[in-house]
Structures are given as C-alpha cells and as structure tokens.
Amino acid sequence: MKSALQLFLVSVICFLTTVPVWAEDKPFAGTELTILMIAGHDVGLKTRLPEFEQKTGIKVNIITVSMPDLYAKLGTEFATGGNSYDVTEMMWAAAQGYARGGNLYELDQFMTKYHVDTKSYSSVYVDNHMIQFPQKEGSPVICLPHQADLQILAYRADLFENDQYKAEFKKSYGYELAPPASYPEFIDMAKFFTRDLNGDGENDLFGTVVMGKNFPSLVGDITSYIRGMGGNWLDKNNHPVIDSKESIAGIQLYYDLFDKEKVTPKGAATYSWGEEVADFQNGRIAMMQIWPGAVVALEDKQASKVAGKIKYSIVPGKAPTVGGWAVAIPKTAKKPEASFIFMNWLTSEKIALSRAQETGFSTATQALYDDPVMLEKFSYLPAVKASLPYGKGWPQIGEFTSIWQIGAQEISRIFSGELSVEESAKNMQKQLDRLMTDGGYY
Amino acid sequence: MADTISQIRAAFHRKSYLFFLGPSLIIMGSLTLYPMVYGIKLSLTRYNLVRPWIPKTFVGLKNFTDFFSDEYLVKSLWVTFKFAMGTVALQVFIGLLVALVLHQILKKTSLLRFMVLLPMLIVPVVTGIIWRLILNDTYGVLNWIIQWLGIAPQLWLGPDLALITVIIVETWAWLPFSILLFSLGLSSIPEQYYEAAAIDGAGPWRTFFTITLPNLRWTLFIVLVFKFSDALKAFDTIYTLTGGGPGIATRALALYVQNRGFTDFEIGYAMALSILVLTISFIIIGPFISRLDKQYE
Numbered sequence: 001m002k003s004a005l006q007l008f009l010v011s012v013i014c015f016l017t018t019v020p021v022w023a024e025d026k027p028f029a030g031t032e033l034t035i036l037m038i039a040g041h042d043v044g045l046k047t048r049l050p051e052f053e054q055k056t057g058i059k060v061n062i063i064t065v066s067m068p069d070l071y072a073k074l075g076t077e078f079a080t081g082g083n084s085y086d087v088t089e090m091m092w093a094a095a096q097g098y099a100r101g102g103n104l105y106e107l108d109q110f111m112t113k114y115h116v117d118t119k120s121y122s123s124v125y126v127d128n129h130m131i132q133f134p135q136k137e138g139s140p141v142i143c144l145p146h147q148a149d150l151q152i153l154a155y156r157a158d159l160f161e162n163d164q165y166k167a168e169f170k171k172s173y174g175y176e177l178a179p180p181a182s183y184p185e186f187i188d189m190a191k192f193f194t195r196d197l198n199g200d201g202e203n204d205l206f207g208t209v210v211m212g213k214n215f216p217s218l219v220g221d222i223t224s225y226i227r228g229m230g231g232n233w234l235d236k237n238n239h240p241v242i243d244s245k246e247s248i249a250g251i252q253l254y255y256d257l258f259d260k261e262k263v264t265p266k267g268a269a270t271y272s273w274g275e276e277v278a279d280f281q282n283g284r285i286a287m288m289q290i291w292p293g294a295v296v297a298l299e300d301k302q303a304s305k306v307a308g309k310i311k312y313s314i315v316p317g318k319a320p321t322v323g324g325w326a327v328a329i330p331k332t333a334k335k336p337e338a339s340f341i342f343m344n345w346l347t348s349e350k351i352a353l354s355r356a357q358e359t360g361f362s363t364a365t366q367a368l369y370d371d372p373v374m375l376e377k378f379s380y381l382p383a384v385k386a387s388l389p390y391g392k393g394w395p396q397i398g399e400f401t402s403i404w405q406i407g408a409q410e411i412s413r414i415f416s417g418e419l420s421v422e423e424s425a426k427n428m429q430k431q432l433d434r435l436m437t438d439g440g441y442y
Numbered sequence: 443m444a445d446t447i448s449q450i451r452a453a454f455h456r457k458s459y460l461f462f463l464g465p466s467l468i469i470m471g472s473l474t475l476y477p478m479v480y481g482i483k484l485s486l487t488r489y490n491l492v493r494p495w496i497p498k499t500f501v502g503l504k505n506f507t508d509f510f511s512d513e514y515l516v517k518s519l520w521v522t523f524k525f526a527m528g529t530v531a532l533q534v535f536i537g538l539l540v541a542l543v544l545h546q547i548l549k550k551t552s553l554l555r556f557m558v559l560l561p562m563l564i565v566p567v568v569t570g571i572i573w574r575l576i577l578n579d580t581y582g583v584l585n586w587i588i589q590w591l592g593i594a595p596q597l598w599l600g601p602d603l604a605l606i607t608v609i610i611v612e613t614w615a616w617l618p619f620s621i622l623l624f625s626l627g628l629s630s631i632p633e634q635y636y637e638a639a640a641i642d643g644a645g646p647w648r649t650f651f652t653i654t655l656p657n658l659r660w661t662l663f664i665v666l667v668f669k670f671s672d673a674l675k676a677f678d679t680i681y682t683l684t685g686g687g688p689g690i691a692t693r694a695l696a697l698y699v700q701n702r703g704f705t706d707f708e709i710g711y712a713m714a715l716s717i718l719v720l721t722i723s724f725i726i727i728g729p730f731i732s733r734l735d736k737q738y739e
Contacts (some may be wrong), residue, residue, distance in 0.1 A: 072704050079491040101494040214687045267579040269688045270599050398493060405705055416601045416689025438496060
C-alpha cells in the first residue's frame with residue numbers, strides 16, 4: 001500500500017514537472033492558423049504539414065484561391081479590419097502597398113527571437129531589400145520569400161535540336177538554330193516554326209504565344225518586352241514613362257507577334273496564362289516566355305505532351321522580370337507569433353529545398369541555385385540562375401496593383417482592335433500620371 | 443386605478459399595429475434601408491480600399507459628375523444597350539415561337555417541356571464555364587463540328603463575335619423563362635376564341651395577330667420587364683464567359699461596376715455607378731410596372 005502511494009506521488013510529481021516543459025516546447029499548442037495562398041503554391045505541403053503540426057501543436061488550414069480572388073479577399077479583409085487570415089501570400093510589390101496602408105505586421109522582433117538567417121533566401125529578394133518596407137536598408141521586415149519567379153524562355157528542344165529543322169533554318173536565315181539571343185532572332189525563329197504540320201491549311205504549330213486578355217498576367221508577360229526595348233512603366237523617380245518611344249516599341253513588338261508576324265495562335269487576343277500553358281502542353285508552341293512556377297505544369301507527364309522535351313534559357317530581351325510571392329502576417333492576425341512560426345518553417349531552407357526537390361516548385365531559397373544536384377535535376381534552374389543578374393523587379397510601390405489593372409485593360413484594348421499601340425500608351429500614361437499624383441509622389 | 447388600466451389597455455389597442463409591424467420594420471430597415479442609406483453615403487465619398495493612405499473624403503456629387511467624363515462608362519452603357527436589345531429581342535421572339543410550338547403540337551408532352559426548362563436550372567456561372575469550353579477556338583466542340591462540316595473554325599470569343607456570342611449564350615440560358623411565361627399566357631386564352639376564328643375562316647396568321655398576340659400582351663409586358671431588368675444587371679454569364687473582353691468589348695454595366703469596386707477598389711465611385719444602374723432600371727422598367735399596376739387595378 002505504502003509503495004503504491006509512493007508510486008502515485010512520484011507519478012504526480014513527474015507529471016507536474018513535465019507539463020511546463022511540454023508547454024514550453026509547444027507554447028502555441030491548440031492554435032489554429034488559416035493561411036491564404038495562390039492555387040498551386042501549396043504543392044508539397046500536405047505531406048509535410050503533419051510534421052509541423054506534431055512539432056508545434058499548431059493546426060494549419062490552407063485556403064487556396066486564384067490571384068484576382070486573393071487580392072479581392074485581402075482588399076476587403078484589410079478595409080474591414082477582418083481577421084480571417086493568419087498568414088497570407090502576396091506578390092512583392094503588393095506587400096509594399098499593404099505595408100504602406102499599415103496592414104502588415106512588422107517581423108523584426110520575431111526574426112531576432114527565432115534567429116532567422118536571411119542569407120538562406122534567394123539573394124535577389126534580400127539584396128534588393130524587397131522583404132522590407134520602405135524598400136531600403138534598415139527598414140522593418142514585413143514579409144518572407146516563399147516562391148521565386150524570374151522570367152525565362154521555355155523552348156521545345158525536340159524542335160530546336162532536330163537536324164532537319166536546323167539545316168532548314170540555317171539555309172533560310174544564315175545562322176544556327178539555337179535559343180534566341182535577341183528579339184530579331186526570336187522573331188526569325190518564331191516565324192520559322194509557325195507552320196501547318198498536318199497539311200489541313202491551318203497552322204498547328206506556332207513560333208510563340210502572347211496573351212491579350214484583360215487580366216493582370218498580361219502586364220506580367222509584356223513587361224520584359226517593354227524593358228527589353230529600353231522602356232518601362234515608371235522611371236526611377238516614379239514618373240510614368242509608358243508613352244516613351246522605347247516603351248511603345250516594346251508594346252508594339254509584343255503586339256506584332258500576334259498581328260503582323262502572326263506567329264501566335266489566332267485566339268491569343270483572348271488568352272491568359274491558362275490558355276498559353278494549355279497550348280504549350282499540347283505541343284502547339286515552339287517557344288514561350290514563362291515564370292518558373294509554370295514549369296511544374298509544362299513538365300507534368302500526365303498533362304503535357306511535351307514533358308521532358310523542353311529546355312530553358314534567358315529571355316531574348318535580357319530584361320526578365322523578377323516576380324515571386326512572399327508570405328506576410330496581417331496586422332489583425334490573432335496570434336502573430338504562431339503565424340511567424342509557421343512562416344519561418346514554410347520558408348526555411350529545409351522545407352523549401354525538400355519541396356523543390358520533390359515537386360520542382362520554385363521555392364525562394366538560395367540553396368536551390370547552389371545545389372548541383374538540383375541544377376541537374378531541374379532543367380529550368382540553370383536558366384533562372386543565368387537570368388538572375390539581369391532581373392528587374394516591379395515598381396515597389398503601393399500603387400503596383402493599380403498599375404497592373406490599368407496596363408492590362410489598355411493593352412488588351414489593342415488586341416481587341418479598339419486602340420492603336422500609341423493610343424493605348426497615351427491612355428496608360430494619362431491614368432498612371434493621375435494615379436501617381438493621387439499617391440503623393442509628385 | 444381601473445381607469446388607468448383601461449386607458450393603458452386602450453392605448454395598447456390603438457398602438458397594437460406597432461407590435462405586429464415592428465419586427466418587419468426592424469428587419470426591413472436593417473436589411474434594406476440601412477444598406478441603401480450607407481450606399482448613398484459612400485457614393486458621396488472618395489474611398490479606395492487598397493490605397494488607404496488616400497484619406498476617405500466627402501466629395502459631394504463629384505462621383506456623379508465624373509460620369510460625364512468617363513469614357514469607359516459610356517462604352518459599358520453602349521455594350522449594355524446592345525446586349526439588352528439583343529437578348530430581349532431574341533428571348534421574346536424565340537420564346538414565343540417555341541411556346542407556340544409546344545402549345546400547338548406538344549400539349550401533353552410534359553417531359554419535353556421540362557427538358558426545355560433545363561438550361562434555366564443551371565447556375566449561370568456554370569453556364570458560362572460550359573460554354574467557354576464549347577466555344578474554345580482550338581479545343582472547343584463547336585469548332586470541331588463546323589470544321590467537320592467544312593467550315594473554317596471561328597474565334598467565337600474573339601473581337602468580332604464576342605458580344606454576339608454572349609447574347610446567344612445568355613438567350614440560351616434564360617429562354618426557358620420566356621417560354622414558361624408565354625406557355626402560361628397561351629394556356630389562359632379560351633379555346634372558344636380559336637373555334638370562333640376558325641368558323642369565320644381566319645387563317646393561322648390572322649388568328650395569331652388578332653387573337654393570340656392581343657391576349658398575350660400582358661404576358662409580353664411581364665417578359666419585357668423581367669428581361670430588361672435582367673439585361674441591365676447581367677453579370678455572371680459575361681464574367682465567366684469573356685470577363686468583359688476582348689479588351690472591354692463585352693464589359694456591360696454591372697461588370698464595369700464590379701471592376702471599379704473590386705478590381706480598382708474605388709468603392710465610392712462604384713457605389714455611385716450602382717445608383718446609376720438603379721436609376722436607369724427605374725426609368726426603363728418603371729413605366730412598364732406602372733402600366734401593369736393600372737391593368738390589375
């Protein structure tokens with residue numbers, strides 16, 4: 001009886017002494033987090049979340065939506081002061097806008113507490129202070145890099161390395177068929193590959209593809225052409241320069257591929273990302289400017305007829321746009337520290353690298369570009385690495401999403417035949433000028 | 443004391459209507475009146491949801507006067523006008539035709555009547571997505587069929603055909619509603635009228651124009667009221683089918699309001715536009731409703 005009592009007392013003491021230790025290990029046990037993400041950016045998470053949940057006791061619910069839906073949700077969420085999301089994904093420049101509006105949590109205290117080493121992230125984001133607001137050295141950190149995007153050119157290696165095509169091209173154009181190093185070469189090759197393969201009188205292979213739909217992706221796609229021709233949306237003082245000679249040349253080049261050169265599918269006036277990717281997957285396109293995020297879809301053997309036949313290079317204008325997605329904590333998040341623990345885990349080198357290794361998803365960890373195994377395994381990575389020195393970011397200002405809306409609307413009107421390139425540029429210049437004046441930039 | 447109690451009782455009886463009306467008034471007030479007043483208040487402000495550094499300011503009627511310099515609004519109004527005329531004309535004409543056929547030939551075939559109603563039962567967003575797949579210029583079944591018939595494939599949602607396509611899809615989706623109303627209208631015309639016309643030797647056209655059509659005029663009125671009202675608010679089918687494109691070629695008024703509100707997040711201006719939609723609806727549909735009221739009085 002006595003020994004039983006002793007055993008009971010020892011058990012109670014052990015329990016009472018271990019509970020605080022257990023609680024210390026999992027201070028947020030029982031917390032539920034709701035994470036808002038872009039559809040497709042949750043790849044490789046489902047299998048890894050249980051480990052995180054077991055380790056921290058934090059339960060994670062991930063909601064995935066389309067890009068327009070994400071911004072609509074965040075817009076209303078921030079305007080109404082809602083607290084539906086504990087962590088949200090967003091594009092870099094959008095993060096600047098939300099931070100300017102006071103909607104994002106400053107992360108410095110957690111960065112220090114959890115010893116976060118920013119060197120593990122893709123250097124392009126850290127070196128350019130894109131994780132900070134305002135975007136300069138010494139500013140508070142407001143987001144962490146989740147997905148890295150830098151435009152590259154995907155091309156059909158089976159076409160480019162075909163001996164017959166190589167000989168034909170050399171004979172017609174006087175130089176070797178190889179990934180295009182300039183826009184004139186790009187146009188030559190696009191024209192060369194645009195052809196009727198089955199003899200039904202309709203072209204079924206196209207040199208390239210553009211998108212003319214009034215959708216933000218259009219601005220994402222055309223910007224490298226504009227910059228490749230020396231133009232831009234804004235100058236370094238945030239004055240709009242979209243009606244400059246160089247910018248107009250870039251827009252004209254993009255539109256000419258569809259209208260004058262006719263090296264894109266006829267339906268491109270109504271295309272957005274989905275249609276472009278579907279056409280490439282179906283073997284109708286020889287070259288296409290992509291974001292690395294699309295590689296998963298292009299190399300998916302079940303969905304893509306050209307999986308395994310694609311190679312990647314730097315875009316012809318050598319002015320690829322730096323895109324990508326960050327994760328941030330809304331100011332209204334109920335448990336910001338728990339949110340940060342999840343964010344830190346999500347963007348950690350270990351998780352980012354293992355997700356990339358498994359799925360090919362272009363996570364924003366520098367290790368991705370430094371790992372020879374990864375560079376060999378994922379054929380797009382060397383192209384991204386080679387493009388990094390040329391990468392140009394979006395204007396890091398709060399008006400970023402509005403610039404996209406204005407650009408998408410006015411450029412799509414060229415594709416619908418409503419406006420000329422010059423009229424469209426003039427319209428955009430006028431609207432951007434008003435936008436920047438409203439924003440107090442000058 | 444007794445007097446006081448009877449006075450209270452009398453007062454309660456006099457004001458008892460408040461007891462019964464109160465809950466309805468509170469619900470109506472909070473669900474209809476308050477949002478409306480709040481909406482009007484917002485329409486008088488400059489308020490951007492994603493650029494909170496621009497202060498929310500009272501701008502009076504500026505949002506409304508801005509209508510006159512808004513070229514996108516003019517384009518949306520023009521698209522809405524063409525869309526409304528197209529859908530209403532097609533739905534009335536084809537709806538009446540189909541209802542006549544069903545009434546004359548297939549009186550007892552209820553299964554077919556049900557099948558005719560099917561498109562109306564599909565959620566408009568689903569309608570848009572289904573048709574977008576059917577009309578896809580590369581992979582769509584419609585181009586596959588016309589190519590099989592030896593006709594060149596068409597860009598159904600391209601710059602030249604998008605608005606016509608949207609009108610046809612909207613007509614397909616909502617035609618059953620017109621058919622249903624016209625069928626009910628036709629059922630209510632006494633058979634004796636037709637028998638008398640037949641005895642008098644009236645042919646089918648004369649019978650139609652002197653008996654069927656005059657007796658359907660109020661049904662026609664109702665169809666017009668509903669269809670114009672729907673056309674002015676048209677959103678979901680257009681949104682899913684074309685997103686208002688190519689460019690802004692099919693961006694009708696309701697979609698423009700949505701774009702200004704939830705793409706540009708210019709909430710004040712979007713609210714002013716909503717009030718414009720309401721006013722246009724009232725101006726166009728008001729006289730119809732007033733005529734209907736008089737008829738039923």
